[in-house]
Amino acid sequence: MTKAEEELRLRLARTLAANGHLRTQPWWDAVESVPRHEFLRGGFFDRIDGDGPTAWTPIMPDTPLWLERCYEDESLVTQIAGTITPGDLRGEIMRAPTSSSTMPGLVVRMWEDLQVEDGHRVLEVGTGTGYSTALGCHRLGNDHVVSVEVDPGVSGRAGTALAQCGYRPHLVVGDGLAGYADYAPYDRVIATCGLVSLPYAWIQQTRPGGIILATLGGWMFSSELARLTVHKDGTASGPFLGGQISFMLARPQAPPPLGLLPNLDEGxxxxxxxxxxxxxxxxxxxxxxxxxxxxxxxxxxxxxxxxxxxxxxxxxxxxxxxxxxxxxxxxxxxxxxxxxxxxxxxxxxxxAGSPTLDKFEITVTPEEQRITWQKA
Known part of the structure; x- marks a missing residue:
């Protein structure tokens, strides 16, 4: 680790603490120890704003300020259109992002909100670049982190970066919405993808009293972070935490194609x-x-x-x-x-007084997902 990298990590930790995301010493130690730039060696995409569709251009490690950008509190797109990585492209592309390195402030806030304790086993849904996984490994140990990623290429690159940094969690390629029963029950489940409905498999694979942290929303793209506690009767419930949190939707829960529009003159x-x-x-x-x-x-x-x-x-x-x-x-x-x-x-x-979303609650049973709110 160079002096510049050490200073950048310390600066990031101070920024996240000042913004209220980094609240406890174990996670401070993780942020100071895990080199985010090692999980971005393949580069990232920079957005080019203009009058037309959004365009993206690659930023590679030999680009000026690449290292500094890796330690800004911003999300960095690492994959476009399901297959295209920064190293595949010269110039610009106008397609939708499909994978990213989430802004560190949100990653750390979620780990803090998950309320993990020593000895907890965690299922992480959405390995992504592996940076969040590395933070979890540093805090809990390799054997206590299971991370599932649907994209084999994304998982492979994350695994390489994790190993180079000395972390060896249980990495699984598969549908994270099904959880991973082989290592259940889990004390905690954390999802770094957006959801329309919370998979009941996660509840089944979490011990009673365990916590599930996930971002829930819909196809109008308003979403919030929810923290559910699993109960002995096989249900889970808990509050939304607020903050207008959003993630790319889990691919199986992406909205269906609109197809041919209806005749809007009828009805x-x-x-x-x-x-x-x-x-x-x-x-x-x-x-x-x-x-x-x-x-x-x-x-x-x-x-x-x-x-x-x-x-x-x-x-x-x-x-x-x-x-x-x-x-x-x-x-x-x-x-x-x-x-x-x-x-x-x-x-x-x-x-009811237009209560803010931190006054909303969610309950999930085998039959339904129900969202309610309290009066303001």
């Missing part, structure tokens, strides 16, 4: 009690997702006006909202009335 039309602009707000959009968990949100320009659409591909239901002279009109089709449900939930939430 039942009425004056809307709420306009589509209400779900521009993060908390309100989260409530809308509770009401319509299968809905996706898009906008399009048609006949000189903007239409805001909610579409549930699986159920075949849709709602289209347009604004005219300060009033919102909604047309709805399919077996369900999506916007009716959204309005009902949002208005009930407002009647």
């Amino acid at each position: 039942e039309e009425r004056l809307a009690a709420l306009g589509a602009d209400v779900i521009n707000d993060w908390d309100t959009r989260f409530v809308a997702q509770v009401a319509a968990p299968g809905a996706q949100r898009i906008s399009l320009d048609r006949d000189g006006r903007t239409e805001h659409l909610l579409i549930d591909v699986t159920e075949g239901s849709w709602a289209a909202l347009t604004e005219s002279d300060g009033r919102w009109i909604v047309r709805q089709g399919g077996p369900a009335r999506i916007w009716d449900d959204v309005e009902t939930y949002v208005l009930l939430w407002r009647e």
Whole structure:
């Protein structure tokens, strides 16, 4: 370790502590000890902002300021379109990110919120670059960390970096949503991917009294970190922790393709009690997702006006909202009335005082996932 690397790690630890993410000495020691740059030897992608679609360009270790960037509190994209890594590209690419090194502040905050203790066995879902895994190994020991990654290439690169840094957790290539029963029961489960629904397998593989920490949301892309305690009756429940936390969705829970849009001139039309602009707000959009968990949100320009659409591909239901002279009109089709449900939930939430998301709770049973809120 060079003096520059040592200083960068110490600076990162101080930054995370000042921001309230790094709160205890064991995790301070981990941040100071684990070299994040070793998990980014393959480079990362920098976003290029412009008027058109988002473009990405590779930043490799021989790029000026690469090392310093590795120790900034920012997420760094490490894979594009499911297969493309920074070393594969010269120039720019306009495709969606599929893997990243999460910002250290969020990684450390989640490990702190997981409330691990010496001797705990942890299942980590989403190995990614391996940096978070290394922090867990430093805190708990190699034999107490099991990390599952769906992408063999991502897992392989993480395994190489972990070994080079002296960490040898149990790495598994597979569907993390199924957990990993071979090493169960776990004391803690931590997920570094976004979820629409919490897999019941995680509850089955966690001992009673154990904790599951995961980010839950929906296809309108409002999400929050939840900490659930597993109970003896096979259920789990707990609060959302707040902070507008988001991750890339687990690939099996990504939204389905929209396909051919419905005929938006059909359907039942009425004056809307709420306009589509209400779900521009993060908390309100989260409530809308509770009401319509299968809905996706898009906008399009048609006949000189903007239409805001909610579409549930699986159920075949849709709602289209347009604004005219300060009033919102909604047309709805399919077996369900999506916007009716959204309005009902949002208005009930407002009647309760519009509680922030840290006043929300989640309960998961073998049959359902239920999200409720307390009055503000």
